[in-house]
Amino acid sequence: MPNVPPHFRSHVEHILDSLLENPDREALVYRNRRVSAGELRALVFRMAWAMQGQGIERGQTVTLLSGNLPEALAARYAANLIGAQVNHLYSELASDVQAAIVRDVETRALVVDPRMTDRAAEITEAVPVKSVLTLGPAGTGEDLLGLAASQSAEPFRSQAQPDAICAIRHTGGTTGHPKGICTTYRQVQAQRAARPVEKDAGSTHRQLVATTIAHAAGMLTDAVLEAGGAVVMLDGFEAGQVLETIERERITHLWLLPPLLYQLLDHPRMEHTDTSSLRQVLYGGCQASPARLADAVRRLGPVLMQGYGQNEAGLISILSPDDHARVERLRSAGKILDGVEVEIRDPAGNALPDGEHGEIVVRSGMVMQGYWKQPQLTAQVLQDGWMHTGDIGFRDGDGYLTVVDRLKDMIVVVGGHVYTTELEDLLNSHPQVRQSAVYGVRNEDRMERVHAAVLLAPGATTSADELRAFVRAERGAMYEPACITFPAELPLTDVGKPDKKELRRRATAHT
Structure with a gap:
């Protein structure tokens, strides 16, 4: 018999397998709704069958226009099962920028939060889209949830191919042409392998998501669901609501950008909130103030962890909770991860020794495939497998990386x-x-x-x-x-x- 290559298992399949292990466990909390693992898994399969019934195929683009909804997460998983690539629009972008992105990524189907149908109408007036699917009853398009309800919850065999694009995430967009960062299914597997493993987390992990699932919070959600934990979703960040939710839901894990962490620390309710359930406060996305980090450690305890990376480059380094106990480390972006190669280069492309400032250049299995339909820009930042991050920094003799600035911000x-x-x-x-x-x-x-x-x-x-x-x-x-x-x-x-x-x-x- 000929050798049959083993079926490639995508990250979505790993998540769905985890949901099957304990289908009665709480997986998602949104407002007054509590969605079990089994309910979420069934919804993903029903949506995949419904999307296929609408003619959506492998290699096509499904664009999400949605806030933080359980159904939006299920739609992403369903589209990826089909082998489609998902582009999740940042909801705060101007309509003309969103329309430009919808056109650029050759959107086959626009999946819309019912709260955003007016914006969807603006977009589709500028850019005709073959299918408009809504996450619930609305005055436009087809109700994807209604279509899914009539489908079987029978497992849908993944059509994903390892080197196909699973996600297109845009960076920029406030001026100029937004850059679409293409991530393959294989790269997501590399990101899964690079994630720091927390011992004995599993079912006790309760992650609060208070920023858009179109960005890092969505990737964190994937990791938590796969690990057997629960995700509590808020519509957005409001410091008082976040503090109230931490206490009420006994949140163990929180992800914030530094400016949002500062808002939390500065809120008058902070001193009166029980935050003792927190085991990890992960932050990143932009530079953090050492003075504010030291204050956060004093007030929250040894729970802070920094992740440094980029959508283009994946995760690069981690500053652990133990590192936060050393004041001199608070300016650092942490220790470079195993399996990630980092060089500090001068403008001529020469590697610099430890301690000298230059551009941070990275090579790993997490590096993006390239920018969507921008080969010249891709060639500028991706050279011989090395990703030019555009960050200036230096490495010390212990393997810790310090980011000094963005090249464009210097x-x-x-x-x-x-x-x-x-x-x-x-x-x-x-x-x-x-x-x-x-x-x-x-x-x-x-x-x-x-x-x-x-x-x-x-x-x-x-x-x-x-x-x-x-x-x-x-x-x-x-x-x-x-x-x-x-x-x-x-x-x-x-x-x-x-x-x-x-x-x-x-x-x-x-x-």
């Missing part, structure tokens, strides 16, 4: 380079400063000047002149901001990072 001033994260760390160490964002603004002569937006602590009396003097005394005149503003809050991107493009736009509008 400010070139007379006399040298200002690394924005270093200046943010310094400003955040001031006792009257809660948070800051530093960015460069070009003047009429095209020279960059250092600007800082600073959130002050309640009752603060410090002024821009005093903060400039503080910076000058600590780091010298080169780092002294030419302009300091005090907004009521910092603008954030769709995924919760400080929006420096918007800050730069505001600064330019006032000049």
Whole structure:
């Protein structure tokens, strides 16, 4: 008999297998709904059969326009079972940007949250889509849940191929053409293998998801469901609601971007909330302030863990809870993971020794396939299997990586380079400063000047002149901001990072 290659098992199949092991366990909590593992598994199969009945095939694109819904998660799994690639739109993007993405990824079916049908109508008016499927009754398209209800819950054999695209995630989009990051099923398997394993987590793992499942929270959800845990989903991040949910649901694991962690620490309810159930507070996505991290460790205990990576490059390094006990490590992005190769390179592409600053370049099985339909841009960042991250940093002799800045955020001033994260760390160490964002603004002569937006602590009396003097005394005149503003809050991107493009736009509008 000829050798028959073994069936490739995708990440979705591993998740569905885990759901089958204990079908009565609580898998998803959303508002007043509690969805069992068996119910979720059956819904995924029913949706897969229904999508296939609508003519959706392997290799086509299913685009999700949805908030954090259990049904949106099931739709992603179902589409991946068919072998379709899933693009989940960030709901906060402008409609014209969303429409451009829908057109760009050649959307075969648009799956819509019933709360977003008006936006879906705007998109489909600009870009005709063959199938519009809604996650419940709505005044447009076909009700996917209704279609699924008439289907069998019989298992659907996965059509996924290891080197086919399973996800297209977009980065940017506030200006210019959004970049679609293509991830294959094989790369997701590599990401599964690279995840830190927490001993004896399993069914006691209760993950709170308070950021969009279109981003990192969605990948975390996959990991928790596969491990046998439960995911509590909120529609979005509101610090008071997050604290109330931690206490009520006895949340053990939480994922936040640093600005959201700061909001949690600064909320008046923080001191009166029982957070003793927390075993891990994972953060990442942008630079974190060592001063605020030290405060978080004091108040939450030894539960903080940082993950450094990119959608393009996968996970690169981890700063463990034990590392957080060492103040000198709080500026670090953690220890480079086994199986991940990292080089620090100069502009000419030469590898630099430990301690020297250069671009962080990465090679691993988690690196993306490329940018969707942008071969020239792909060739710029992916060279000989090495991913150029666009981050500046250095590695120490112990294998710890420190990210100093984004290449595009580094400010070139007379006399040298200002690394924005270093200046943010310094400003955040001031006792009257809660948070800051530093960015460069070009003047009429095209020279960059250092600007800082600073959130002050309640009752603060410090002024821009005093903060400039503080910076000058600590780091010298080169780092002294030419302009300091005090907004009521910092603008954030769709995924919760400080929006420096918007800050730069505001600064330019006032000049």
